Each structure stands twice: as C-alpha cells, then as structure tokens.
Amino acid sequence: MKRVLAVILCLFIFTTVSCSSNQDKSKENTNNSTNNNVVSPVAMSATPKPTDTSNSTIFYIDNETIEIEAKTEDGKLPDFIYLGYNMDEKDRDTFIKAYLQERGIEKEEPDGVSYYNGKKITEYYRNDELRKVCFVLRPLGDSSTDGCFCVTLNMDDMKTIGNISYRSDQEKDTVNESLYDTNGKQTAQIAYRYAPYAPFPLITEFEDENNYIDTIGDVLYRSQKFWLYERLAKFDEAGKWIGYDGDIYQPDSIKSYYTCSYDSSGKLIKIEGDFSKSNIESNIDKDLKDKNNEVKSDITLCYQQNGKLDTVKYQRSPLVYGTTDQTGEIHYDEAGRILYEDSYITHGTINKFYLYKDDERTPWACISIDSMPYGRSERDGVEFEYGNYYFIYLFQPS
Numbered sequence: 001m002k003r004v005l006a007v008i009l010c011l012f013i014f015t016t017v018s019c020s021s022n023q024d025k026s027k028e029n030t031n032n033s034t035n036n037n038v039v040s041p042v043a044m045s046a047t048p049k050p051t052d053t054s055n056s057t058i059f060y061i062d063n064e065t066i067e068i069e070a071k072t073e074d075g076k077l078p079d080f081i082y083l084g085y086n087m088d089e090k091d092r093d094t095f096i097k098a099y100l101q102e103r104g105i106e107k108e109e110p111d112g113v114s115y116y117n118g119k120k121i122t123e124y125y126r127n128d129e130l131r132k133v134c135f136v137l138r139p140l141g142d143s144s145t146d147g148c149f150c151v152t153l154n155m156d157d158m159k160t161i162g163n164i165s166y167r168s169d170q171e172k173d174t175v176n177e178s179l180y181d182t183n184g185k186q187t188a189q190i191a192y193r194y195a196p197y198a199p200f201p202l203i204t205e206f207e208d209e210n211n212y213i214d215t216i217g218d219v220l221y222r223s224q225k226f227w228l229y230e231r232l233a234k235f236d237e238a239g240k241w242i243g244y245d246g247d248i249y250q251p252d253s254i255k256s257y258y259t260c261s262y263d264s265s266g267k268l269i270k271i272e273g274d275f276s277k278s279n280i281e282s283n284i285d286k287d288l289k290d291k292n293n294e295v296k297s298d299i300t301l302c303y304q305q306n307g308k309l310d311t312v313k314y315q316r317s318p319l320v321y322g323t324t325d326q327t328g329e330i331h332y333d334e335a336g337r338i339l340y341e342d343s344y345i346t347h348g349t350i351n352k353f354y355l356y357k358d359d360e361r362t363p364w365a366c367i368s369i370d371s372m373p374y375g376r377s378e379r380d381g382v383e384f385e386y387g388n389y390y391f392i393y394l395f396q397p398s
Contacts, residue, residue, distance in 0.1 A: 122136070123135070136150055164220070222363060248297070297315065300314070324345055366392065
C-alpha cells in the first residue's frame with residue numbers, strides 16, 4: 001500500500017492540552033474479562049437513514065517519475081526542498097519567501113494556515129492563474145525539529161484516479177463511502193459509525209474488489225489510522241468498550257486480543273494487545289506464544305481539555321509486522337480530527353499532513369513525505385535537502 005498522505009490547510013484554534021496518560025496509573029481501571037461481552041449498543045439500535053450525500057473526484061500525484069535536480073535550468077530552487085532545524089527563524093522565512101516568489105507567489109499572508117498548540121503546522125499559497133499551490137509544512141512529534149518542507153503542486157500534473165460517493169445521517173455519525181474507478185464501476189465500499197463509547201469510529205461493513213490500483217487505505221476511511229471492526233469489538237452489559245477480539249492491524253489473519261484501560265474519569269487511555277493465543281507462529285518464531293511479553297502492541301491515548309483526542313502513540317512488534325510503521329504518533333486538532341501523523345521507517349520517518357474544509361470530518365487533501373532526501377545543496381550560504389519521495393491526494397467536489 002502506498003504511503004499516505006497528507007496536507008492540512010485549515011485554521012485551527014489553539015487548545016490547551018491535558019494528557020490523561022500522565023495521571024496516576026493507580027487510578028486506571030482495566031477490565032480484562034470477556035465473560036459479559038455483548039453486542040455493540042449502537043448495533044442494537046436502528047441504523048439512521050442516510051440523509052446527506054456528496055461526491056468527490058480523486059486526484060493524485062507523486063514525484064516518483066519526476067526528474068530530481070538540485071535546481072532547474074533557470075537556476076530556481078526545486079519544487080521540493082527541506083530546510084533544516086539549525087536555521088535562524090528570520091533567515092528561514094526569508095528563504096521561504098524567495099522560494100514562493102520564484103513560483104509566482106507574491107502574497108504576504110498564506111491562503112490557509114493550521115496550528116497545533118500555538119505552533120504553525122501548515123500553510124499554503126495559491127496562484128490560480130498559474131494553477132499552482134505551494135505548501136510549507138512543519139513536522140511534529142518527539143523526533144521533530146523546527147525544520148520545514150516546501151512543496152509546490154502543479155495542478156495540471158495531477159491524475160484523476162476515481163471518485164468517491166459519501167452518504168451519512170444528518171449528524172454524520174453513520175457514514176458510507178463508495179469508491180469508483182474512472183469508468184464509474186464500484187470497486188470498494190466501507191460503512192462506519194461514530195459513537196460515544198469509543199474515540200474511533202467502528203467499521204460495520206467493508207467490501208473490496210481487488211484493491212483498486214492499491215489505493216483503498218489511502219482514500220477510503222482516510223480520516224482514521226486504525227481500522228477497527230464493530231463485529232470484533234467487545235462490550236460489557238453497560239455498553240462500555242472492554243476489548244477487541246482480533247488484531248487491529250490484520251483483523252482477519254492474526255488471532256489476538258486487545259484489552260481497554262480507562263482512567264478514573266472514564267476516558268479510554270490504553271488499548272493493549274495479547275498475543276498469547278496467536279495463530280501466526282508459522283510466520284515467525286515457533287514459540288511466539290511463549291514470547292508474548294516480547295510481542296508488544298499497544299495504543300496510548302491523551303486528550304484535550306474539551307475531551308477530544310489530542311495525541312495517540314502506538315507501537316507494534318517487528319516480530320509480527322516487520323519494522324515499517326512499528327511505532328508512530330498522531331496529533332489531532334480541537335475537533336478531534338487527525339492533523340499530523342509520523343511513523344517509523346528503517347531509514348527515518350514518514351510524515352503525513354491532513355487538510356479539512358470547515359467542520360468536515362474527512363480531509364479533502366493529504367500529503368505523505370519520506371524524510372530521506374535524494375540529495376543536498378546550498379544557495380546563498382543556506383543548505384537545503386531535496387528530492388524526498390512524496391505523494392499527494394486531493395478530493396474535489398464533483
């Protein structure tokens with residue numbers, strides 16, 4: 001699956017963060033029992049009739065086939081550059097301004113900007129006459145620095161790869177997404193519900209015909225990292241989510257069980273995997289069951305003061321899944337939507353940025369950037385990297 005995406009360019013208001021995982025662990029209340037499992041409280045209720053519909057055309061571009069040079073024939077900077085953390089902020093802003101001016105952007109203020117806890121994460125500048133959009137993207141996370149990516153998107157270079165149809169109830173708590181190819185044939189569809197008992201929506205239906213051009217996970221359900229199926233979720237008699245009877249990352253191929261831990265205020269703060277009943281010993285060590293303590297897979301959740309997710313950190317065992325994406329960190333905006341995500345890869349980090357329009361729950365644009373550069377160069381005494389692999393999805397109303 002292609003590494004996804006993304007850019008986020010809407011305005012987010014600064015929100016003070018309160019991380020529930022910092023609370024006294026003695027106050028955590030973990031329920032490991034599955035004796036009282038019942039079906040989802042949402043599943044027992046009538047499914048709301050979809051009332052809202054919309055359609056989007058999917059556009060895609062990557063730089064895999066673009067000739068990578070440190071500068072163009074006319075001496076301009078390349079369309080993709082990375083400016084390191086060791087630059088003075090004023091010098092960096094001056095360099096970015098020169099980068100924008102070379103692309104016909106003379107604006108003093110961006111057309112869109114987003115923040116996380118007061119730190120500027122993304123900004124973008126449009127030139128509709130030249131059909132260009134320039135992005136300035138700043139990574140987050142424990143391993144991030146004050147560096148930034150500059151990416152120019154030439155709209156005429158983007159390819160149309162299909163369409164998505166959306167249906168939802170009036171509150172947008174129940175959503176159905178259908179993916180169509182460029183000939184109008186449906187290739188996949190997914191349905192999911194948002195509910196108060198879980199911080200992530202749960203998938204109720206999913207159908208995939210041959211994983212259309214390897215984009216299913218990039219375009220469907222793209223507002224979520226974890227594909228959690230309602231049929232595998234376990235609840236107690238009060239409707240509290242207590243566990244997950246399957247693997248979060250490979251639900252139909254690995255036998256495992258996840259338990260949910262809550263803090264004293266009732267917030268879910270950890271989802272922890274148990275591989276002692278795993279059925280994948282044929283794929284890795286024969287004694288995997290005996291190595292359960294070495295096969296760590298857990299998700300830790302922190303919240304904002306408004307109760308929405310703020311940060312999610314996850315780790316999963318390379319014994320089971322390999323090293324790619326074995327750890328990662330996800331940051332959310334004040335509405336609880338994914339704002340930025342980074343994940344481990346052997347040679348560095350995959351950075352993903354997400355963009356939303358107004359109060360929509362699904363991003364209309366995504367950019368994914370590999371941290372490893374193709375090369376390094378300098379201009380006017382300023383060093384920069386260039387040529388990192390990236391890809392971009394845009395979802396435009398149709």
